[in-house]
Amino acid sequence: MSFLGYKSNVEEGDLVIIFLGHDSMLPLTVRQGETTQTRFGALRHSQVIGKQYGSKIETLGGKGFVYVLHPTPELWTVNLPHRTQILYSTDIGVIISQLELKPGSVVVESGTGSGSLSHSLARAVAPSGHLYTFEFHEQRAATAEKEFKDHGLSNLITVQCKDAIQDGFGMTDVADAVFLDLPSPWSALRHAKAALKSAGGRICSFSPCIEQVQKTCLELTAQGFDEVTTLECLLRSYDVRTISLPIPKLGFEAEDLQEKSDKSVRNISDACDDIKESDNGDNSNVEEVAEQNVVKDIHKETGKKRRFNEDKFSKVQSGSNKSCVTMRCTTQGKEMPGHTGYLTFATLFRK
Incomplete structure (x- = not known):
């Protein structure tokens, strides 16, 4: 199987996303002869195999239906098993854009974590680019490596179990961009600088605390990086209603x-x-x-x-009740969901 969207039909052993609703999805590895229970009834895997991605499938007994979706990095992000805290699509989109990634780019990532960002980075640089991702935790590194292989991304991603702060990345003049998600990213900046290509490149650091951001910005300047910028991404949602x-x-x-x-x-x-002017008579x-x-x-x-x-108003409504106008409007939620996290970007210009 592949996360890159090259397949049109489901095959045995594929990972699919079972769509039950916008707030309810289920990752499922399809195996012949197995059955999975959903809130809309039982779903036989044999019903899914051979179907085109996007198909609507009824559950047993006609109790309901589900949609079979192709796995994408965005869908995987909201369905993956959490081994660590992860980055979500709002931040991921900004990271890929600001790092100026494109097919053929080489990216260094530390640490891998649950692989949420890794999937999106791999898609951004495919088919000719590469992602080198580093994870200091041995079990997490092994799990991530198996996951990337199962998802058809092993040719795009190389996983290494290494502490980037202490040991560095072990590469020089290789990367177009570096992403750091570390407790003390300022300690790894010298290694990141060495990993960037001789022509220069971009770097991004994710930190949950503003004190970490301050230390990182100071070290970026000391290491010769320019265009240092820090962003905070907050998602604002609106409800569409008929009133x-x-x-x-x-x-x-x-x-x-x-x-x-x-x-x-x-x-x-x-x-x-x-x-x-027109009357010559009495103008009193x-x-x-x-x-x-x-x-x-x-x-x-x-x-x-x-x-x-x-x-105009009589034509607003054709029904008997013409005392009201029906219209659509948007309302903002009382609270804006967010997280504590800052993205710091910088550019290295080689001379």
Whole structure:
């Protein structure tokens, strides 16, 4: 199987994502003869094998249905078994963009952890790039290596069990970018600098505490890095809802009252001048005549606007209840979910 999307149909032994809902998914390795229980009923693996990814499959007894999705780094991130705290798609997207990764790039990562970021990095540099990932914990390194092999990524990822802070990366003039997720990333910056290519490159450090960020920024400057920038990524979600609003009373004749009052004064003055020019007789009541003419024009214009808006509002709803307007709106949640974590980026320009 592969996380890179080269397959169209499910084969035995593949890892698939069983979609039960936006808040409920299940990673499943398909094996002939096995059955998996879901909240919508039992699902036989034989029903999944041979199906095209994205297919809708009914559970036994017709109690419900599920969708079979191709595993992607994004889906794996929200379904993987946690061995450590992980990075989620919001941060991962910023990291890949800011490190300027592309097919053919070489990336160094420390530490591997649960492999959430590793899957996305591998996809970003595929098919000709490579990811060298370092994990000091022996069991986690072995588990990650097996996982990458099962997911068809072993040709893109090399796992090494090594303490990058103490022992370094053991490579020079290799990487286009380096990512550090370490307790004291400033201690590994000299090794990261050595691993970057002679032409230079980008570096990113993830730290949960601002004190770690401060030490890292100072050491980046001391090591000759430029463009040091720290970001905090917070996800803001909105709910889309359908609401009904009452139609206000059609008192359009009072609309823009002050503006029309100002216009009336100007119009009366202009009308007076016109009457005086056209009438050679008695002009004693010229202001009264001008005012009456202007008021008639305003009433005529207001009537047209009222009839237009009444027609417009009458077409809003075709049902019997025309006292409300149905519309869609977005509402922001009371709390903005987030995490304590900072991404520090910098660039090394070689001379």
